Amino acid sequence: MSSEDIRIGVFICHCGTNIGGVLDVPSLTDYARSLPNVTYSADNLYTCSEVGLTEIKENIKEHELNRVIVASCSPRTHEPLFRAICQEAGLNPYLFEMVNIRDQDSWVHMKEPEKGTDKARDLIRMSVYKAALLEPLERVKVAVTHSAFIIGGGIAGMTAALNLGNQGFKIFLIEKEPELGGLLNSLNKVFPSNEDASKLLEIIDMIESHDNIKLYKSSVIENITGFVGNYNVVIKQNKKTINIDAGVIIVATGAIPLSPEGYFGYDKKKIISQLDLERLLKDDQVKANNITMILCVGCRNEERRYCSNICCMSAIKNAMLLIEKNPNTHITILFRDIQAAGTDYEKYYRRAREMGILFIKYLPEKPPIIKKDLVDVYSDLLNQDIKIPQDLVVLSTPLIANEDSEVLAKMLKVPLEENNFFLEAHVKLRPVDFATDGVYVCGSAHWPADIAESTSQANAAASRASIILWKDQLEVEGSTAEVKTELCIGCEACIRICPYSAITKDEETDTAIVNKVVCKGCGLCGASCPKNAIIIHHFTSDQIRAEIFTYGGEI
Amino acid sequence: MGFLCNWCSYAGADLAGVSRIQYPTNIRIIRVMCSGRVDPTFVVDAFLHGIDGVLVLGCHLGDCHYITGNYEAEIKMSSLSKLLNIVKFSDRMQLDWVSAAEGNRFAQIVSEFTKHIQELGPSPIKENKTKTQCIDDLEAVKSVLESSRLRGLIARQRDLVTEKNVYGNQIPAEKFENLLNDAIYNEFVRHKIVIKIKEIGKSVPDIANEIGIKAKEVLEHIVVLRSRGLVDVHEINEEIPTFISIRGG
Numbered sequence: 001m002s003s004e005d006i007r008i009g010v011f012i013c014h015c016g017t018n019i020g021g022v023l024d025v026p027s028l029t030d031y032a033r034s035l036p037n038v039t040y041s042a043d044n045l046y047t048c049s050e051v052g053l054t055e056i057k058e059n060i061k062e063h064e065l066n067r068v069i070v071a072s073c074s075p076r077t078h079e080p081l082f083r084a085i086c087q088e089a090g091l092n093p094y095l096f097e098m099v100n101i102r103d104q105d106s107w108v109h110m111k112e113p114e115k116g117t118d119k120a121r122d123l124i125r126m127s128v129y130k131a132a133l134l135e136p137l138e139r140v141k142v143a144v145t146h147s148a149f150i151i152g153g154g155i156a157g158m159t160a161a162l163n164l165g166n167q168g169f170k171i172f173l174i175e176k177e178p179e180l181g182g183l184l185n186s187l188n189k190v191f192p193s194n195e196d197a198s199k200l201l202e203i204i205d206m207i208e209s210h211d212n213i214k215l216y217k218s219s220v221i222e223n224i225t226g227f228v229g230n231y232n233v234v235i236k237q238n239k240k241t242i243n244i245d246a247g248v249i250i251v252a253t254g255a256i257p258l259s260p261e262g263y264f265g266y267d268k269k270k271i272i273s274q275l276d277l278e279r280l281l282k283d284d285q286v287k288a289n290n291i292t293m294i295l296c297v298g299c300r301n302e303e304r305r306y307c308s309n310i311c312c313m314s315a316i317k318n319a320m321l322l323i324e325k326n327p328n329t330h331i332t333i334l335f336r337d338i339q340a341a342g343t344d345y346e347k348y349y350r351r352a353r354e355m356g357i358l359f360i361k362y363l364p365e366k367p368p369i370i371k372k373d374l375v376d377v378y379s380d381l382l383n384q385d386i387k388i389p390q391d392l393v394v395l396s397t398p399l400i401a402n403e404d405s406e407v408l409a410k411m412l413k414v415p416l417e418e419n420n421f422f423l424e425a426h427v428k429l430r431p432v433d434f435a436t437d438g439v440y441v442c443g444s445a446h447w448p449a450d451i452a453e454s455t456s457q458a459n460a461a462a463s464r465a466s467i468i469l470w471k472d473q474l475e476v477e478g479s480t481a482e483v484k485t486e487l488c489i490g491c492e493a494c495i496r497i498c499p500y501s502a503i504t505k506d507e508e509t510d511t512a513i514v515n516k517v518v519c520k521g522c523g524l525c526g527a528s529c530p531k532n533a534i535i536i537h538h539f540t541s542d543q544i545r546a547e548i549f550t551y552g553g554e555i
Numbered sequence: 556m557g558f559l560c561n562w563c564s565y566a567g568a569d570l571a572g573v574s575r576i577q578y579p580t581n582i583r584i585i586r587v588m589c590s591g592r593v594d595p596t597f598v599v600d601a602f603l604h605g606i607d608g609v610l611v612l613g614c615h616l617g618d619c620h621y622i623t624g625n626y627e628a629e630i631k632m633s634s635l636s637k638l639l640n641i642v643k644f645s646d647r648m649q650l651d652w653v654s655a656a657e658g659n660r661f662a663q664i665v666s667e668f669t670k671h672i673q674e675l676g677p678s679p680i681k682e683n684k685t686k687t688q689c690i691d692d693l694e695a696v697k698s699v700l701e702s703s704r705l706r707g708l709i710a711r712q713r714d715l716v717t718e719k720n721v722y723g724n725q726i727p728a729e730k731f732e733n734l735l736n737d738a739i740y741n742e743f744v745r746h747k748i749v750i751k752i753k754e755i756g757k758s759v760p761d762i763a764n765e766i767g768i769k770a771k772e773v774l775e776h777i778v779v780l781r782s783r784g785l786v787d788v789h790e791i792n793e794e795i796p797t798f799i800s801i802r803g804g
Contacts, residue, residue: 074569075586076561103572104584108662115580122583415563415618417656435562435620479588489703493710499622522621523592527631528710530703539587545600547585551556552604555680 006132007039009065010124011056013047013072015102020045022106024117028071031121035128039063047072053085060089067131071099071124077429092136094478094538099127122551129550133543137478140516144229144471147172148462149246151221151408154182156443156454157252158203163462165212169469172244173207174216174235180204182254183444186275188282190451191317192344200451216242224249224411227500227518228438229474248438248465251422252458253408255399255444258304263297264370264395271370271393274311277318286322288329288392292375293319294368295335299398301364306419308398309448312339315396316352323355332358332388334368334377360386399448412439422446432461440464479538480519481526483512487533494525494534556606557582557665558597560590560624563614563654570658578662579669582610589613590650591624595635598648599697603690605681608647608672610664615652623713625652630712637739638699642692647675695747705742708735744768745776749785749800756789756797 010032014020025043032041040063044052047070059065068091070082075098083093101120109116148164150157153175165171179185181204187197207213219237226232233244260266260273268276274293280286293315299308312335319331338359340349353359360379362368368377375388401420409416414434417423422441425433432440442457443449449457468474481502483494488511495503495512502518503525505511512534514525526536559565565586571578587593590613598609611632613625632650639645649668653661679685680693699705712735716728726734744766751757751765759777763770777798780786789799 074565074572076566076569100569100584100586103569105572107572107575108578109580110575110577112580119580119583126583126585410617413620413622415614415620415655423656491707491710493707496714497623497627497710499624520588520621522589522624523587524589524621524624524627527592527594528627528706530706530710532701536592539592541594541597544585544587544597548556548597548601548606549604551583552601552606555603555605555686 006037006067007063007065008035008037008067008069008128008131009056009059009063010035010038010041010069010071010128011047011052012041012043012101012124013052013070014043014045015072015106016046019072019102019106022110022113022116023101023120024113028101028117028120028124032069032071032124032128035125037067037132038128039065048078048081053081056082056085057089060086060091066091067095067097067134069097069099069124069127069131071101071120071127073102074098074100074104077426094137095131095134097127097131097134099123126547126550129546130543133540133546135537137537139475139478140480141473142229142476142517143473144468145231145245145247146170146469147246148248148250148465148469149231149233149244150174150250150252152182152252152254152443152445153177153180153207153215153217154252154254154443154454155184155200155203155451156254156445156449156458157182157250158207159455159458160250160252160442160462160465161207161213162203162210163459164466164469165207165210167462167466167469169212169466171210171213172216172233172246173213174219174221176218176220178218180207180215180217183257184451186278188278189317189321191313192348194317194321221408221411227520228436228476229468229471231438248440248468249412250458250461250465251408251412251414251434251439251441251445252443252461253402253405253445255401255421255448256403258298258397258400260297260395260397263397264294264368264393266395270391271395274314274318274394274396277394281318281321284325286325286392289326290330290389291319291322291332291392291394292368292388292390293331293333293394293396294362295333295396296364297395297397300336304398304400304419306398307337307339309339310450311396311398313345313348313450315394316340316349316357318394319357320348320352320355323357330358330389332360332375334360334362334375336362336364360388399444402445405445412436414439414441432457432464438465438468476517477521479521479536480516481514481521481523482535482537483514484533484535485509485511487531488512489531489533491530493528493530497524497528499524556601556608557584557610557612558587558590558593559584559653560592560613560620561586561588562620563618563652564590564612564661566655567612567653567657567661570655571662572658574658576658576662578665581669581672582665589619589621589624590628591619591621591626591631593628593631595631595638595700596697598632598635598639599693599700602644602647602678602680603693603697605678607675607678608668609649610668611648611650612653612661612664613650615654618654626713631709634705634709634735634739635700637736638696638743641740641743642689642696643679644693644696647672647678691747691750695743695750698746698749699739699742702742702746705738708738741776744772745780745785748773748776748780752786752789752798753800756799758792758795758797762798 147170222234366378440461442461443454490510523536526534680689
């Protein structure tokens with residue numbers, strides 16, 4: 001296609017006031033129109049709205065656009081949507097390009113609107129020059145294995161397994177412990193309904209007797225290879241190696257409670273953990289009348305900055321259970337902040353207060369001091385020290401990430417956040433997905449979650465996974481590497497560099513060839529090829545250089 | 556200018572936006588799928604087009620979405636940095652790691668790098684006095700980085716020092732490093748010679764004078780360049796030969 005045939009349409013989004021409130025969008029629209037090959041430019045209040053999308057489609061037809069640029073938010077969130085719209089209008093989705101003028105411009109330069117607008121002008125110009133060099137690409141189709149591999153047999157993993165198993169898919173559920181149930185096994189009753197944990201564990205029978213679910217207890221994962229629709233997992237059970245093929249993988253490995261070892265003189269007798277208390281309650285072995293609970297032990301501090309989400313409610317639950325059992329028990333909860341969001345939880349908290357449970361706010365810089373029969377605490381509200389009689393102290397510690405998370409994350413090629421919990425693809429838009437296609441996360445592996453959250457995330461992950469599992473074939477990303485055979489000298493540098501073993505040597509021609517299904521389009525081979533013989537489609541050297549030259553200009 | 560990988564650093568930059576962390580407006584971001592996609596010649600191209608500083612940001616080592624991409628980026632940028640060091644551009648380039656959760660870190664790196672570049676001042680390529688010298692230097696750097704000799708060495712670096720070759724021998728990292736350093740320096744001088752005698756034939760002492768190295772060294776390089784068919788004798792004036800590039804560099 002010669003440059004005269006290139007017709008670029010540029011759509012610039014106000015994003016309400018998110019962009020329009022900072023940058024001069026109308027001037028950007030005029031500017032875009034003045035750039036070479038730009039046939040049409042317009043601004044929209046919300047380009048991603050129904051109105052905005054229809055406008056793109058109509059203008060592709062009306063102005064015979066063969067390149068579309070949207071200047072708005074991040075391609076990481078919205079590129080798939082706009083690409084799909086281009087495709088609906090008959091335009092190859094790879095002829096679409098996105099400019100990030102919100103997350104990387106208007107939101108970060110709120111006090112410098114003019115300079116921010118200058119920056120947007122450069123970014124749009126760079127994109128227009130790159131767009132002129134874009135080529136249509138085809139997506140390769142691959143078959144899907146209609147089975148799921150689920151890691152972790154806690155409430156999250158079991159719920160996901162049951163969901164997908166009931167949809168008719170073959171499920172492989174792996175648990176490293178000898179029994180299913182995870183943390184739920186150590187609980188007495190669960191909030192806010194106060195029903196027996198054992199009632200929820202009835203799901204175990206359904207899992208164990210399910211025709212579609214194959215269980216691997218006391219098993220560990222050795223290796224994971226493959227890609228969306230076609231994963232291969234090697235597991236080890238009693239020294240036996242088993243190979244499993246699965247189309248999707250769900251991570252439901254949960255979390256572990258931090259042992260209060262070293263905090264407040266924890267001795268498992270007079271000073272115990274909330275989990276110890278659960279066991280005592282289960283066995284009806286609590287023999288104390290003055291009980292003090294301390295929240296936020298070992299978290300929301302320098303070492304672990306996060307709030308573990310579930311501890312407030314479980315402390316309140318156990319306090320209420322103790323009073324129900326023995327109305328003469330005096331219970332004091334020493335807290336920093338109470339997390340009781342949601343209708344039921346708020347009601348639950350109020351009921352606890354009505355039952356006479358005493359809540360005292362302590363300051364982290366003045367933590368409670370445990371003495372022989374007393375707890376000494378400074379109340380910020382009363383501005384004085386309070387002495388509370390005690391014959392049992394219960395410490396609430398956070399859930400922390402599993403030790404083996406790092407190993408698993410590396411095998412799955414998915415990221416962890418700073419506390420080693422699994423990090424989702426997007427906190428709001430893709431809360432149970434990973435950036436890696438076909439891998440999902442649910443429950444406390446992602447973040448300390450209570451049972452209601454774990455089960456809803458598990459059902460969400462199962463539902464996301466089923467989108468893939470119901471398909472007979474998948475379309476794989478078209479932006480991959482391609483070897484220009486006539487330039488290749490067969491040095492094999494790319495074969496060694498490729499992290500996915502996607503490149504092999506064609507023995508006949510002695511040159512490299514790329515498997516487009518396995519190739520992820522990372523571009524390592526292209527940037528390394530001694531002969532510059534590899535094209536990285538959609539991120540070609542010419543396209544990237546066009547962006548560099550356009551911004552830098554001539555010196 | 557910043558080259559950001561799609562999965563970590565670009566996401567980190569988005570997070571800085573979502574968190575409304577403010578940083579200087581000077582940076583223009585080019586999204587690539589992986590920091591390992593950044594061909595070192597892109598960075599040189601940026602300098603040749605008057606860009607004052609270049610950031611290359613990837614995922615933290617061990618966290619690469621493409622498993623080993625950022626290790627490759629580190630290897631490439633380390634050789635690039637050595638070459639840029641010869642032409643005094645290395646402090647205008649920085650390779651760093653930003654995760655998808657580090658919006659703050661991204662903003663901090665951009666702020667600090669912007670301040671650093673502002674302290675260095677505009678690129679010398681934009682000053683008349685130093686322009687020609689800079690262009691010659693950077694063109695030489697670029698042609699070294701384009702040469703299959705150095706690219707081949709860089710591409711095999713991780714492989715060569717971490718795995719045994721077909722004879723069961725492994726090259727020690729230190730030995731490889733020395734080999735690479737020599738190759739980088741020699742190739743740079745050779746490419747510079749080729750550029751200096753692109754249009755006019757020059758004698759060995761003249762070339763040595765222009766580049767600022769010993770005549771003996773120049774002669775050794777000329778011998779290598781002749782054997783590669785890149786340089787030939789231009790003419791002989793009063794028994795002193797002058798040399799000129801063939802194949803136009």
